[in-house]
Amino acid sequence: MNTTENNTSEEKRSLSFVEQLVEEDLAEGKNGRKIQTRFPPEPNGYLHIGHAKAICMDFGVAEHYDGVCNLRFDDTNPSKENTEYVENILHDISWLGFKWGNIYYASDYFEKLWDFAVWMIKKGYAYVDEQTAEEIATQKGTPTEAGKPSPYRERPAEESLALFEKMNTPEAEEGSMVLRAKLDMANPNMHFRDPIMYRIIHTPHHRTGTKWNCYPMYDFAHGQSDYFEGVTHSICTLEFVPHRPLYDKFVDFLKEYDGTADNLHDNRPRQIEFNRLNLTYTVMSKRKLHTLVDEHFVSGWDDPRMPTLSGMRRRGYSPESIRNFIDSIGYTKFDALNDVALLEAAVRDDLNKKATRVSAVLDPVKLVITNYPDGQTEEMEAINNPENEADGTHAITFSKNLWIERADFMEDAPKKFFRMSPGKEVRLKNAYIVKCTGCTKDADGNITEIQAEYDPDSKSGMSGANRKVKGTLHWVSAGHCLKAEVREYDRLFSVENPSADERDFRELLNPDSLTVRTDCYVEDYLAEKKPGDYLQFQRTGYFMLDPDSKDDRLIFNKTVGLKDTWAKEKAKG
Ligand code: ATP
Ligand code: MG
Numbered sequence: 001m002n003t004t005e006n007n008t009s010e011e012k013r014s015l016s017f018v019e020q021l022v023e024e025d026l027a028e029g030k031n032g033r034k035i036q037t038r039f040p041p042e043p044n045g046y047l048h049i050g051h052a053k054a055i056c057m058d059f060g061v062a063e064h065y066d067g068v069c070n071l072r073f074d075d076t077n078p079s080k081e082n083t084e085y086v087e088n089i090l091h092d093i094s095w096l097g098f099k100w101g102n103i104y105y106a107s108d109y110f111e112k113l114w115d116f117a118v119w120m121i122k123k124g125y126a127y128v129d130e131q132t133a134e135e136i137a138t139q140k141g142t143p144t145e146a147g148k149p150s151p152y153r154e155r156p157a158e159e160s161l162a163l164f165e166k167m168n169t170p171e172a173e174e175g176s177m178v179l180r181a182k183l184d185m186a187n188p189n190m191h192f193r194d195p196i197m198y199r200i201i202h203t204p205h206h207r208t209g210t211k212w213n214c215y216p217m218y219d220f221a222h223g224q225s226d227y228f229e230g231v232t233h234s235i236c237t238l239e240f241v242p243h244r245p246l247y248d249k250f251v252d253f254l255k256e257y258d259g260t261a262d263n264l265h266d267n268r269p270r271q272i273e274f275n276r277l278n279l280t281y282t283v284m285s286k287r288k289l290h291t292l293v294d295e296h297f298v299s300g301w302d303d304p305r306m307p308t309l310s311g312m313r314r315r316g317y318s319p320e321s322i323r324n325f326i327d328s329i330g331y332t333k334f335d336a337l338n339d340v341a342l343l344e345a346a347v348r349d350d351l352n353k354k355a356t357r358v359s360a361v362l363d364p365v366k367l368v369i370t371n372y373p374d375g376q377t378e379e380m381e382a383i384n385n386p387e388n389e390a391d392g393t394h395a396i397t398f399s400k401n402l403w404i405e406r407a408d409f410m411e412d413a414p415k416k417f418f419r420m421s422p423g424k425e426v427r428l429k430n431a432y433i434v435k436c437t438g439c440t441k442d443a444d445g446n447i448t449e450i451q452a453e454y455d456p457d458s459k460s461g462m463s464g465a466n467r468k469v470k471g472t473l474h475w476v477s478a479g480h481c482l483k484a485e486v487r488e489y490d491r492l493f494s495v496e497n498p499s500a501d502e503r504d505f506r507e508l509l510n511p512d513s514l515t516v517r518t519d520c521y522v523e524d525y526l527a528e529k530k531p532g533d534y535l536q537f538q539r540t541g542y543f544m545l546d547p548d549s550k551d552d553r554l555i556f557n558k559t560v561g562l563k564d565t566w567a568k569e570k571a572k573g
Contacts, residue, residue, distance in 0.1 A: 016331040018272050022061055022233055031232045031267065035067025038231050039093070039100070040222065042074045043085035043206070045286040046301040046308045047092045049322060049343070053277040056326045057235055059098040068101035070229060075107045076221045078205035086206070088301075092309040096319045106221045107207045109228055113216050114168075116224065117179060117197060119257050121160045126197060127152055128163035130177045139185075140193055146186035147193045153182060167200050167214040174200045181220075183249070191246045195219055223247040226269040227254050234269045237276045238335060244271045274331040280340045281491035281510075282307045283498050288505055297509060298492075304546075304557045305492045305513050315489065316534065316544030316559030321350035337497055344560045348542070351559065355536040356384045359396060359429065359474045360522040360556075362486055362540060364403040367420075367475065369434060371453045372400040377480070380430045381461070394525050397480035398431045403521045404475045409450050411439060418470035420450060426471040429538065433458035433469055474538045481521040484554040487546065488515040526554060536562075 015023065026033055039058040041051065062069035071093070075081050093100065120126040129136065129152045141147035164179055166172055179198035187193060197220040204210050216224075223246075226234045234247075251268060255261045278284060283292075284307060292298045292306070301308050304315035312322065325346035329338050359382070378398045384391040404420070413421035420426050425435045434452040442448050458467065494510040495501055501508055522537075526545075529535065535543045535556075542559035549555045 016057075016274075017333065018057060018233075018235060018274060018331055019061060019064065021270075021272055022065060025232070025270065026065065030265070034230075034232055035062060035065040036230055036232045037062045037067065037069045037235060038072045038104075038226065038229065039069060040072045040074045040106075040225075040236075041089050042077070042080075043082065043089060044077070044080040045085060045289060046088050046310055048284055048286075048289065048307045048309065049279065049312065049326075050277040050284045050307075051092075052096060052309060052322055053326050053329075053331075054235070054237065055093060055096060055098060056323060057274065057331060059100075061233065061235065062101075067232075069098070070102045070104055070231075071100040072104040072106060072225060072229070074218070074222065074225075075105055075205070075207065076215050076218065077201070078215065079201055079203040082206050088310060092313075095309065095313060096323065104225070104229060105207060106216075106225050107205060109221070109225055110208060110212055110216070112228060113221060113224060116254065116257055117216075117220070118161065118164070120181065120197075120253060121164060121179075122157050124157060124182065125253060126160065126179055126181050127155055127157075128160040128167070128177050129153075129180050129194075130163070133175060133178075136178070136196075140190065141185070143188055143190060149185050150180070150194065153194070164198070167198065168212060170202065170210075170213055172200045172213060174202060176200065179214075181250075183246075189242060189245055191219065191243055192249075195246060219243060219246055220250065223250050223269065223271070224254060227251055227267070230267065231269040234271045236271060236273055238273045238333070239276070240271065241273050244273070247271050273333075275333060275335045277326070277329070278335065278337045278497075278499070279307060279343065280337055280496045281493045281498075282340065283493070283505060285499070291506070295506070297506065304487070305489050307492075314531070314544070314546065315557050316351070316542055317347050318350050318354060318534065321347040324350060340491070341564055344564065347560050348562070351534050351536065351542045353387050354385075355534040355542055356391065356394075357382070357386070357536045357538050358523055358526060359476050360484070360486075360520060360526075360537040360540065360543070361403040361405055361474070361476055361481075362517055362520045362537070363406045364519065364521050365406040365409060365447060366449045366478065367402045367404045368449060368451050369400050369402070369454050370437065370451050374400060376400070377477070378431075382430045396430060396523050396525065397477045398428075399477040399479055401478040402428070402475045403478055403481065404450070404473055406447070408473050409436075409439070409447065411447070419473060420452070420471075425469045426473055427458075427460070427469050428454075429472050429474050430460050431475070432456070432460075433467065474540075476521050476523045478521075480524050482524055482527060482554055484520045484522045484526075484556055486517045486520045486543070486556050486558065488517070488558040489513060490515070520556075522554065522556070534559075 037058045059069045129150045139148040178196045180194040183192045185193050198214045200214045302310035302314045325343045379395040381393045382396045408419040410421050420436045422436050427433050432454040434454045436452045438451050439447050440449040490513045493508050495508050498505050498508045531545045531547050541561040543556045546555040546557050
């Protein structure tokens with residue numbers, strides 16, 4: 001598709017409800033018609049395709065309205081975060097094709113947040129609670145029943161101030177006290193019942209080291225960070241809907257704190273929520289993904305079966321296919337489970353345009369062209385991509401001894417079998433028409449070799465080569481190929497929605513999610529390929545070289561088959 005067409009389809013695409021809200025704000029002239037968004041990952045794991053949905057929204061809105069999208073690492077919990085995650089997140093976002101304005105860290109605001117918290121204590125808006133987490137939980141009440149105030153709720157500000165200072169010392173015991181906002185213990189919104197603002201954590205922070213001993217909670221850091229940065233639209237997922245009143249409340253406090261309270265509407269980030277992406281046959285919770293990695297159910301965060309962007313990249317998914325998929329499912333206010341088959345269809349669609357067509361035999365059996373001269377070879381021209389002439393051609397060597405797929409031969413074939421079988425003609429792709437003359441078997445009846453004769457006048461591209469034969473088979477020359485390992489993947493889980501299942505999610509893993517074939521042959525042209533090059537093994541599927549490959553041992557990941565056979569297979573049981 002060229003750019004003009006792209007633009008037209010962009011214009012035609014109807015606006016998402018988020019974009020409609022943004023346009024209302026623009027029409028009202030809010031924030032001086034500035035648009036600023038942010039993507040706020042917590043660096044406690046790798047990004048998955050759900051994050052890609054948020055990224056497409058956050059960066060998409062900024063791009064669409066000539067605004068800016070910044071990255072902000074929400075690094076307020078040092079016990080789970082590290083710089084390895086930060087680096088991978090940056091890489092994944094770039095790979096998806098987005099450019100951020102600035103990179104910020106919530107930890108950049110620790111000082112500011114601290115000062116603001118001190119102000120809140122002095123104003124009587126916050127207090128230090130010395131109860132245990134359990135005690136606090138039992139006083140929370142229920143949505144229909146008011147909570148009980150903490151016995152520390154009315155303590156003097158000076159006392160809270162001194163204790164808050166103490167919370168930030170190495171001597172303070174984790175869990176011994178928290179700072180809470182003094183809001184409304186009877187509010188039907190549970191987040192208003194004196195939410196925790198700060199807790200004690202002694203794990204060193206990946207950026208600030210041991211400078212801090214207590215850290216702000218998500219609710220006391222997120223909206224404030226948005227406000228400090230000048231975010232106009234803070235777009236997030238639906239689980240934050242009940243947090244929104246608190247988000248707004250803390251912004252009110254901030255505006256009182258910085259003296260802009262008389263214009264409550266100025267420079268005010270607006271939180272908008274959309275539905276999370278959930279995919280069939282996988283899990284998206286970081287905690288569960290961590291377990292899969294830590295307990296070695298997968299080879300790592302970038303295992304090609306993982307729903308992570310690094311896993312999908314390694315498997316051979318293109319960033320465009322992921323973006324197209326996300327575009328196709330859209331953004332709504334209702335959580336749903338999306339069919340992974342839709343994602344795979346988007347991958348096929350995009351790779352069909354991009355992939356270089358090559359020959360690879362995954363389950364090889366020898367084919368000897370008995371009337372082809374010993375030692376002779378020919379360079380045949382193979383078209384790299386019939387969808388894109390500019391991709392050119394490459395040479396594939398033909399010779400007397402070839403490998404073909406075992407499944408492409410049948411000794412007693414039914415009428416409709418248009419592949420190789422004694423007495424029948426087939427075309428060898430990019431080469432000649434051959435007629436099968438027989439096969440050799442071992443003592444157990446296994447076929448060890450197939451014989452055929454070629455027609456020298458039937459070379460592909462020659463005039464007169466157009467005799468109709470029904471089947472075209474791929475092959476590689478036994479003396480001009482490379483041995484390869486091929487890793488084929490099935491669904492990681494054997495149930496459609498593992499997150500909705502009561503059993504432990506480990507028990508729901510598909511035991512056959514990985515199949516390794518070690519005796520495959522690929523044409524020697526593939527020696528030049530690298531991870532990141534999109535390949536189609538003709539008649540088989542899309543593949544990508546794996547970084548585990550060595551020069552003498554190529555390893556390929558199957559990205560996806562050419563057709564969706566999975567639903568059919570499943571129906572068969
Ligand atoms: P956790 O599982 O630890 O709660 P998270 O998946 O929410 O983490 P964050 O790093 O906090 O991960 O997420 C960054 C942003 O990505 C948030 O704005 C969040 O709303 C969004 N996001 C996370 N998961 C999804 C998802 N499945 N679909 C859409 N957006 C998501
Ligand atoms: Mg989160």
